[in-house]
Amino acid sequence: MKEVILKWYPVILAFICLLYSVGLGIMGRTDEAQYSAHWPGTILLFAIAIRQRRK
Template identity: 70%
Template structure:
């Protein structure tokens, strides 16, 4: 079970992190911090794009 959890996190860390950033952005928006919510809304896409680039670099070596 422990190996499964470690493998799951190592494969899906970027998606999990992006999801939590999205939740953070939505929470800020619901609390009325609209400017901050718009700023943090871009984090999820940036994290996913960087993770794709890093993963491609790993497989090309």
């Protein structure tokens, strides 16, 4: 289980951020939702960059 979490934590974190952004949009806070909508992509891009630098 620990290995799975260590491998997939960026995806899990990005999914949580996506749900947060959708929740803000549903509550009518569209400005905050648009701001936080960029977080998942940024998290995934940084994870890719960090993993490429490790190899």
